[in-house]
Amino acid sequence: MFIKARSMRTAVLSLILLIALLILILGMLRWGKQHVRKSIEMGVIGRNVSNITIVDVYDNVGFDPKFRIGFGFGCVVKLGNNTILFDTGGDSQTLLENLKVAGIKVEDINIVVLSHIHGDHTGGLLGFLEKNPNVKVFIPKSFPQSFKEEIVSKGAEVIEVSEQTKIVEGVYSTGELGTLIKEQSLILDSTKGLVVITGCAHPGILNIVRRAKDLFNKEVYLVMGGFHYPPTTVAKELKKLGVKKVAPSHCTGEEAMKALEEEYQEDFIRSGVGKVIEV
Ligand SMILES: [Zn+2]
Ligand SMILES: [Zn+2]
Structure with missing residues (x-):
């Protein structure tokens, strides 16, 4: 019993x-x-796109004095019906303020892409999501689970990227590159050639450009964003890779910036917060 x-x-x-x-x-x-x-398979590369507007909305490099400077990087890519925020800078207050100055409505942004985990690229995200949670957030798959859960708790959708990925028509991610710090960069397949936008370029700016060229088998029209303090030889190397124009900012560094300006002359685009680039 x-x-x-x-x-x-x-x-x-x-x-x-x-x-x-x-x-x-x-x-x-x-x-x-x-x-x-x-992340969705990239599949067959679609049509290339035109009428792209890129606005630098967060940068430690100044350009338009109407905008606030903060350490980090973030830019908005407008094409067709999509408004994409690539990186969110270090804090949401500066980001939201600069979006307002740029005349970009927070609620018009439907996609957010984060390049890598560092705070100067992700710090503005949660404050942004409080204003507009109706976004898809494309993040490197290697991001911590707690970070992903925080995005979801704000009501947004998380899309994990590991391989090269189509984000919307004409806009792609390189996929996670690098070893220690994994990072994704944005590639726009424009009618003028590829536009590569980097956050901090931890995997190496030349490696990222090579990756973009390999993926599309097309020439690179413009590289912009942070180049991660490369040696001054980067200017000649980028030229050798056939990059037509450069618009460095954020973590490129004074020396590399000077070398790029000397090498590229009229194809050097002075960038910084508030800069608008039309492709
Ligand atoms: Zn970084
Ligand atoms: Zn950075």
């Missing part, structure tokens, strides 16, 4: 445990299905 009662108790306990485990697994599956989508 005693043994029977004990085995009954064990059976009930195991049943409860099993049910709890099942609920946990189902919950995890549901979370994954609803909120985190794997």
Whole structure:
């Protein structure tokens, strides 16, 4: 009798445990299905696009004095019906203020792409999501789970990127590059050639440009963003790779900036916060 009662108790306990485990697994599956989508295969490269406007909305390099300077990088890419925020700078107050000055409505932004985990690129995200959670946020797959959950808790959708990915027509991610600090860069397949936008270029600006060229088998028209303090030889190397124009800012550094200006002359675009580039 005693043994029977004990085995009954064990059976009930195991049943409860099993049910709890099942609920946990189902919950995890549901979370994954609803909120985190794997990056879509790039598939066949679509039509190239024109009428692209890129606005530097967060930068530690100044350009238009109407805009606030903050350490970090963020820019808005407008093409067709899409308004994409690539990186969010170091804080949302500066980001939101600069968007207003640029005449970009927060609610018009439908896609956010984060290049890498560093705070000078992700710091403005949560404050932005409080104003507009109706966005898809494309992040490197290697981002911590807690970061992904925080985005979802604000009501936005997370899309994890590991390989090269089509974001919308004409806009692609290089996929995660680099080893220690994984980073994705944006590639716009424009009628003038490829436009490569980098956050900090931790994987190396030349590697990123090579990757873009390999993926599309097309020439690079413009490289912009942070070049991550490269040696001055970067100017000649980029020329050798056939890059037509450069618009460096953020973490490029004075020396490299000077070398790029000397090498590129009229194809050097002076960039910084508030700069508008039309492609
Ligand atoms: Zn960084
Ligand atoms: Zn940076």
